[in-house]
Structures are given as structure tokens and as C-alpha cells.
Amino acid sequence: MPPQKRVITRRDFLRTGSCVVMGSLMGLPLIGQAAGQSPPPSRVVLVRDARVTTGYGSLQPATLENMLDQALTTLLDAPDPASAWQQLFKPADVVGLKSNVWGPLPTPASLEDAIVHRLLRLGVDAQNIAVDDRGIRRNPVFEKATALINVRPMRTHHWSGLGTLLKNYIMFTSAPWSYHGNACERLGAIWHKPQVAGKTRLNILVMLTPLFHGIGPHHFSRTYTWPYGGLIISTDPVAADATGARIIQAKRNAYFGTEKPIGPRPLHIEAADTQFGLGQSHPDRIELIKLGWNQDILI
Amino acid sequence: MQTTPLSEAPFMRVLILITVFLAFPMTLTARADSLKQLQQNLPTRVLNWTAEPADQFYDPATIFSYIDGGAEVYKAYHMQQCFSRRYANPGAPAIVLDIFDMGSSLNAFGVFTHDTDGEVLALGQDARLKPGWLSFWSDRFFVSIYTEEETPAAAQAVRALGQQVAGRIKPQGAKPRILARLPTEGLDSGSIRYLHHPVVLNYHYYLADENILDISHRTPAVLARYQRDRKEARLLLVDYPDPQSAEKALAGFLKDYLPDADSRGAALLENGRWAAAELQGQLLAVVLESDTRQLAVSLLAQVFNSK
Known part of the structure; x- marks a missing residue:
């Protein structure tokens, strides 16, 4: 007889004194280092340019491309952008670019185009590149992908607190709603699914005009976006999300003039670190490199 | 200690069940017609905002295409249908009116209580206003009016539209x-x-x-x-x-x-x-x-x- 599944309750969280429970409690392995070992800090590059946008709906694609190249080169200590892309991808790769089509704040098409252009220039075959969001489970390129690029705007989110890079992979599941419990805390589990595990080479969190507060059924008002003009780039999705979350939280506090916690609390970021071993969420384990425009950087 | 049961006696519940079962197709039609009927009486102009030509209707199967993420809340409260109309004003943010037929006043009240932050307004059976968004419930309807960007003129129009819509629904819904x-x-x-x-x-x-x-x-x-x-x-x-x-x-x-x-x-x-x-x-x-x-x-x- 199979062992009975143990119910995880709020009290389990209270017992650990943390928002997340131990991986073993969830029946999932804690992935990561052996006891006593400490992984190196995750590098995150935040690049900003005041000229890239003047606000919601405006975008300067050429400036955006420069930001992308600058950030990636710095992230990988590469001598130039082409070398940086070569460090991440080979011409034989089959690359799925996981985008986000959410109507009010989609991944900018010009950013998708810029990435595809760089992959083509690297020698990746056009038929081995796909940009998709809701159709990824039926997309032949994604089905045979050897590499994934994860790119999406950051925003507040009704169920998960924040729409993050981690959450962007929810479309790899057949039942996204099944991850909504406890503020989508278990999103990290998706990253261990066979079609995803170990394939993500690059994460780009778009912070051009992030949404820092949501209202109404559509969870959107331009009132709660602002021209931050940034991109956050890392090979560690947890570190990138944690960095973006700090900026969103700082913006909320500044805008509302008081401590205004993101609601619900985006537990999935911390859980992705401590429970699912996907990266590092604590600022002291993140090497944050800031490039470009520094005004009102909030971090 | 004995307590008063909140539900009806068993034989009454069976009777109600049979009645609901027999009346189900008719009830669905009546609800759809009612939202359509409400549509006919809604304003086509609010201050300087004019209704765009194509109103939209969504059912429980299609609501996810309209509301990404939050639709699950309305489904959880048994949404029957959603009516949506956009009001445009050149050079100003659009105003979006969504009216959800929740099937019962209990569910309309329930979905309203999902988010009760904001300023309390005397509108419908209870209303809240926060920057960019007005919501209220009345009878079996939950009404949401939001503007894509908060401006003084848009805020004024949101309030005016709220008054007009509320005036077309009888505030007679029972609470749980x-x-x-x-x-x-x-x-x-x-x-x-x-x-x-x-x-x-x-x-x-x-x-x-x-x-x-x-x-x-x-x-x-x-x-x-x-x-x-x-x-x-x-x-x-x-x-x-x-x-x-x-x-x-x-x-x-x-x-x-x-x-x-x-x-x-x-x-x-x-x-x-x-x-x-x-x-x-x-x-x-x-x-x-x-x-x-x-x-x-x-x-x-x-x-x-x-x-």
C-alpha cells in the first residue's frame, strides 16, 4: 500500500519559523549543496536607461537592445555581446523563448526580436527557435528544446503576489490552477519537470514599466506602473526575481507612503530557493551589479 | 445544546432540488436575458466618454480569455455571465465596465467581499472606491468599473457611471x-x-x-x-x-x-x-x-x- 500523503498545514510553516517548509516534508528532494558547502553568490545584473521609455506604452527598441547586450556581457564577463551569447548557446541548440502575452503588460515584441536576432546571428537554425507563451505545451520547438530563455515583465499578481520568472513557467503544466494554493508557493516544482529541468540558460526580468499594485478583476491600472527603465538579467531565476521583488516592494512603500507589503506575499520566490533548490533568494547571497541610470533605483 | 439548522429540513431540500432541476434550463435563459436587458438600459455616454460599439459577453468557459489570473475567483463564486463595455474618450484613458451575473445575491455579495479595501460609498448594496476602481454589488450582480489610468476627469466619470448603473439594478439581494x-x-x-x-x-x-x-x-x-x-x-x-x-x-x-x-x-x-x-x-x-x-x-x- 502506498504511504498516505501527509497534509501540509499552516502550522508546518509556523513550526519552521519560515514561510516555507522543508523539502522532505513535501516529498521532494532538497536539491543543492551538501552540508557545510556554500554555493557562490548568484550574479544578477540590473541595467537601466532613462531613454528606453517615458512611461507605459513607450519604448525605444535600439536602447533596449543596447541594454540587453551590455547586461549580458557584464553578467558573463565576456569581452563582447557575441562572445556572451556564444557562452550560453551553440548553433545546434533548439531554443524556446518563453515569453508572456498578458494583455496589459506583455513581453515587448522588440525584446523578443532582439533575442531571436542574436540567436540567428550565432548560427542557431531559424526553425529551431520559437517564441511562445500559452502554446508551449503543443509547440514542437518547445517539445524538443535543448535550451530555454525565460523573459517576462514583472508585475503584481492576484494569486502569487508577483508575476515572476519562476511563475512564467506555469504554462508548462496542464493544470495551472493547481499551483494557486498558498500564494502559488509550489511554483518551483514546475522547474523540475522533464520538459523544463536544467534547460534554462538565461532569465530576463523586464522592469521597463513594472506594475507595482493591482486593482479590480483585471488587476491592472496604468496608474500603478512607472518608467523604471530596467532589465534584470541572470542565469539564476530566483536571484533575479528576488531582486525584482525588492524593487517592487520599495516602490510600493514609496508610493503609498507607508509599509505596503506585496499581497499575497510571494512565497514562491523563497520556496524556490530553500525548498526547490533553484537559486538564491537572500540579498547577501546575490552579487548585484548595477549598470547605467542610477536615479530612483530603489535598490 | 440544540441549534437551529440553517438549511431546510431534508424533505424540503429534496423538493427544492427537484424544482431547481426542472427549472434549470429556463433559469439560465432568464439570467442571460436579464443581463441583456440590463445592457439595453446602460448609458452609452458618460461625461466625455462614449461607449465603444462592441459590447462583449463572457461565460464561465470564456471568462479566462478576458480575465487572466483573477477569473478563478469569479468561477469560484459560480459566475453565470459577464458583460463588458468599454467607454472611450480620445486622449483620455478608457473606462471599462464589467457586470458579473453571479446567479444569486449570495454569490454577488461573496465576490464583493473578496476585496473590500477602499472608501465606502453609498452605492448599490455596498460599494468601494479606490484609485482607478469602483466596485459594488446589488441583487445578483457584481459591478466593476475601472479606468486604465486614474485622472481627475476619469475618476469623475467612473463615479458618474457607477451611479447610473446602480440606478438600473434594484438593490434587493439577500445576504447569506x-x-x-x-x-x-x-x-x-x-x-x-x-x-x-x-x-x-x-x-x-x-x-x-x-x-x-x-x-x-x-x-x-x-x-x-x-x-x-x-x-x-x-x-x-x-x-x-x-x-x-x-x-x-x-x-x-x-x-x-x-x-x-x-x-x-x-x-x-x-x-x-x-x-x-x-x-x-x-x-x-x-x-x-x-x-x-x-x-x-x-x-x-x-x-x-x-x-
Whole structure:
């Protein structure tokens, strides 16, 4: 007889004194280092340019491309952008670019185009590149992908607190709603699914005009976006999300003039670190490199 | 102690079930027509905003294409249909009117209580206004009016549109009967959440990764916050279809959540607060978190003395 599944309750969280429970409690392995070992800090590059946008709906694609190249080169200590892309991808790769089509704040098409252009220039075959969001489970390129690029705007989110890079992979599941419990805390589990595990080479969190507060059924008002003009780039999705979350939280506090916690609390970021071993969420384990425009950087 | 059952007697429930079953196709049509009828009476112009030509209707199957993410809330409250109209004003942000036919006033009230932050307005049967968004409920309808960007003129138009829409719906919806079982002393009325779906409970108060209280469309429930003498507590009431279901739910809750409960059904939580549960008849009362044991026990006692 199979062992009975143990119910995880709020009290389990209270017992650990943390928002997340131990991986073993969830029946999932804690992935990561052996006891006593400490992984190196995750590098995150935040690049900003005041000229890239003047606000919601405006975008300067050429400036955006420069930001992308600058950030990636710095992230990988590469001598130039082409070398940086070569460090991440080979011409034989089959690359799925996981985008986000959410109507009010989609991944900018010009950013998708810029990435595809760089992959083509690297020698990746056009038929081995796909940009998709809701159709990824039926997309032949994604089905045979050897590499994934994860790119999406950051925003507040009704169920998960924040729409993050981690959450962007929810479309790899057949039942996204099944991850909504406890503020989508278990999103990290998706990253261990066979079609995803170990394939993500690059994460780009778009912070051009992030949404820092949501209202109404559509969870959107331009009132709660602002021209931050940034991109956050890392090979560690947890570190990138944690960095973006700090900026969103700082913006909320500044805008509302008081401590205004993101609601619900985006537990999935911390859980992705401590429970699912996907990266590092604590600022002291993140090497944050800031490039470009520094005004009102909030971090 | 014997309590008054919240539901009808068994033979009455069977009768109601048969009636609902026979009337179901007709009811659906009537509801759809009603929202259509409401559509005919809605303003086509509000201040300098004019209705765009194509109104939209969404049903439970298509609502996800319109509302990404949050649609699950409306589904959890049994949304029947959603009507949407956009008002445009060149050079100004659009205003979006969404009217949800929730099928019953109970569900309209419930979905309204999902988010009750904001300024209280005297509109419909209860309304809230926050920057960029006005919401209210009336009869079986939940109405949302939001502007894509808050400007003084748009804010004025949102209010004006709200007044006009509210004027076209009779504010005659009944509230859930279970609300009457909430003790009034120290009740934060703005914290009341009416629900009958475990996902909604977990949104407001995460309890467990399983539905350990067997909450379903057959179990109206209410969650509320209390403050007395600067001590706080959260109370959950669940009305089960029969005492047997309630007993089963309580047994499961005690097993999974309060295995260390004392003879009064109370236990000290790991954060230093108290939880407690008590069942009488088909009504289960759970104090989820209380600053003191005394407050928890007192709330439970008042629930079952308040009939």
C-alpha cells in the first residue's frame, strides 16, 4: 500500500519559523549543496536607461537592445555581446523563448526580436527557435528544446503576489490552477519537470514599466506602473526575481507612503530557493551589479 | 445544546432540488436575458466618454480569455455571465465596465467581499472606491468599473457611471444567512469574507494544502476578524448540509490541524496564538488564530448562544 500523503498545514510553516517548509516534508528532494558547502553568490545584473521609455506604452527598441547586450556581457564577463551569447548557446541548440502575452503588460515584441536576432546571428537554425507563451505545451520547438530563455515583465499578481520568472513557467503544466494554493508557493516544482529541468540558460526580468499594485478583476491600472527603465538579467531565476521583488516592494512603500507589503506575499520566490533548490533568494547571497541610470533605483 | 439548522429540513431540500432541476434550463435563459436587458438600459455616454460599439459577453468557459489570473475567483463564486463595455474618450484613458451575473445575491455579495479595501460609498448594496476602481454589488450582480489610468476627469466619470448603473439594478439581494451567526462584539465588518470554495479560503487565510474542512458549494462559510481589548482573533464559520458532514469535517480538522487540542477543542499554536473548534448541529465554528485562549473560547461560546 502506498504511504498516505501527509497534509501540509499552516502550522508546518509556523513550526519552521519560515514561510516555507522543508523539502522532505513535501516529498521532494532538497536539491543543492551538501552540508557545510556554500554555493557562490548568484550574479544578477540590473541595467537601466532613462531613454528606453517615458512611461507605459513607450519604448525605444535600439536602447533596449543596447541594454540587453551590455547586461549580458557584464553578467558573463565576456569581452563582447557575441562572445556572451556564444557562452550560453551553440548553433545546434533548439531554443524556446518563453515569453508572456498578458494583455496589459506583455513581453515587448522588440525584446523578443532582439533575442531571436542574436540567436540567428550565432548560427542557431531559424526553425529551431520559437517564441511562445500559452502554446508551449503543443509547440514542437518547445517539445524538443535543448535550451530555454525565460523573459517576462514583472508585475503584481492576484494569486502569487508577483508575476515572476519562476511563475512564467506555469504554462508548462496542464493544470495551472493547481499551483494557486498558498500564494502559488509550489511554483518551483514546475522547474523540475522533464520538459523544463536544467534547460534554462538565461532569465530576463523586464522592469521597463513594472506594475507595482493591482486593482479590480483585471488587476491592472496604468496608474500603478512607472518608467523604471530596467532589465534584470541572470542565469539564476530566483536571484533575479528576488531582486525584482525588492524593487517592487520599495516602490510600493514609496508610493503609498507607508509599509505596503506585496499581497499575497510571494512565497514562491523563497520556496524556490530553500525548498526547490533553484537559486538564491537572500540579498547577501546575490552579487548585484548595477549598470547605467542610477536615479530612483530603489535598490 | 440544540441549534437551529440553517438549511431546510431534508424533505424540503429534496423538493427544492427537484424544482431547481426542472427549472434549470429556463433559469439560465432568464439570467442571460436579464443581463441583456440590463445592457439595453446602460448609458452609452458618460461625461466625455462614449461607449465603444462592441459590447462583449463572457461565460464561465470564456471568462479566462478576458480575465487572466483573477477569473478563478469569479468561477469560484459560480459566475453565470459577464458583460463588458468599454467607454472611450480620445486622449483620455478608457473606462471599462464589467457586470458579473453571479446567479444569486449570495454569490454577488461573496465576490464583493473578496476585496473590500477602499472608501465606502453609498452605492448599490455596498460599494468601494479606490484609485482607478469602483466596485459594488446589488441583487445578483457584481459591478466593476475601472479606468486604465486614474485622472481627475476619469475618476469623475467612473463615479458618474457607477451611479447610473446602480440606478438600473434594484438593490434587493439577500445576504447569506450565516452572517447572522457572527458575534457582533468586536467584529470588523470590513473583514467579512463570504465563501464556499477552499481556494478562496486559502487566499484569505492559508490553512492547508488539502481541503481539510471539506469546504464546497454545499457549505456556505464566513471568515471574519475580531478585536476586543486590543486582542485579535479570526473566526471561521462553516454551515454543512447535515450534522454528519459537519462531524466528519471537524474530525478531519482536528486530526490534521489540531491534534493537540484540549478538551475544549483549543490548542496553542507555534506562533503563541490559540486556535479552537466547536461543532453544534451542522454549524462548525473555528477560531483560527486568537491572541488569547480566553478570546477564542469566548467567541465560540457566543457563536452558539447567538441564535
